[in-house]
Amino acid sequence: AQKITQTQPGMFVQEKEAVTLDCTYDTSDQSYGLFWYKQPSSGEMIFLIYQGSYDEQNATEGRYSLNFQKARKSANLVISASQLGDSAMYFCAMRETLSYNQGGKLIFGQGTELSVKP
Amino acid sequence: DGGITQSPKYLFRKEGQNVTLSCEQNLNHDAMYWYRQDPGQGLRLIYYSQIVNDFQKGDIAEGYSVSREKKESFPLTVTSAQKNPTAFYLCASSMTVAGAFDEQYFGPGTRLTVT
Numbered sequence: 612a613q614k615i616t617q618t619q620p621g622m623f624v625q626e627k628e629a630v631t632l633d634c635t636y637d638t639s640d641q642s643y644g645l646f647w648y649k650q651p652s653s654g655e656m657i658f659l660i661y662q663g664s665y666d667e668q669n670a671t672e673g674r675y676s677l678n679f680q681k682a683r684k685s686a687n688l689v690i691s692a693s694q695l696g697d698s699a700m701y702f703c704a705m706r707e708t709l710s711y712n713q714g715g716k717l718i719f720g721q722g723t724e725l726s727v728k729p
Numbered sequence: 730d731g732g733i734t735q736s737p738k739y740l741f742r743k744e745g746q747n748v749t750l751s752c753e754q755n756l757n758h759d760a761m762y763w764y765r766q767d768p769g770q771g772l773r774l775i776y777y778s779q780i781v782n783d784f785q786k787g788d789i790a791e792g793y794s795v796s797r798e799k800k801e802s803f804p805l806t807v808t809s810a811q812k813n814p815t816a817f818y819l820c821a822s823s824m825t826v827a828g829a830f831d832e833q834y835f836g837p838g839t840r841l842t843v844t
Contacts, residue, residue, distance in 0.1 A: 646833075656821075658835075702771055719771030720771055722769075
C-alpha cells in the first residue's frame with residue numbers, strides 16, 4: 612500500500628540557518644509525484660515544491676529544494692536561510708498515476724511542525 | 730485572482746443536524762476534492778469529482794454526501810450519520826484527476842464544530 616512517513620513530529624531551527632525535513636515513501640508505481648505543502652496556523656495548505664519520479668534533477672523553488680533519492684525512496688525538503696515566517700506544519704504528499712477510477716488522491720504524511728527561533 | 734473559496738471559515742452545529750460546506754473554484758479545473766484533517770494528522774480524502782455530475786467516494790465517505798452540478802462548485806454535506814464530524818475540512822482542485830503531476834490547489838478550509 613502507498614505510504615508516506617515523516618519521522619520528525621517537531622523540529623527547531625535558528626533563524627537564517629538551513630533545515631532538512633525528512634520524508635520517505637512507499638509505492639510500487641513507477642510514475643508518481645511528490646509534493647511538499649506548508650500549513651501555517653491559519654490552516655490553508657500552501658504548495659511549496661514538486662518532484663516527478665522521472666525527474667533527474669532535484670527540484671528547487673527559491674529557498675526550497677527537494678533532496679530526491681529514488682533508490683532510498685526519500686524526498687527530503689531543505690529550507691535554506693530560515694525565516695520566522697517559516698514556522699508552520701509541513702506535509703509531504705505523494706500522488707500516483709492511478710487508473711481513472713482511483714481518484715488520483717494525494718497521500719499525506721503526518722506532518723512535521725517546524726519552529727524557527729529568532 | 731484565480732483560486733478556491735470555502736465558506737464559512739468557522740461553522741458550529743448541533744448534533745443531529747446536517748450541514749453543507751461550500752467550495753467554489755475559478756481555476757477552470759476539472760477535478761475537485763474534499764479532505765478531512767483531524768488534529769495532529771495529515772489529510773484524508775472524503776470524496777472527489779472528475780467532471781460535472783460525477784463523483785466518487787474516497788477513503789472516508791461514510792456520513793458525507795456531495796454534488797457536482799457545476800464545474801466551479803463542489804459542496805459537501807456532513808450528515809447526522811457522520812459519527813465524529815468535528816474536524817477541519819479542506820477543498821482542493823486540480824486540472825485532472827489521473828495525472829500524477831498535477832498540483833492540487835487548496836482552499837482556506839472550514840473548521841466545523843459539532844456539539
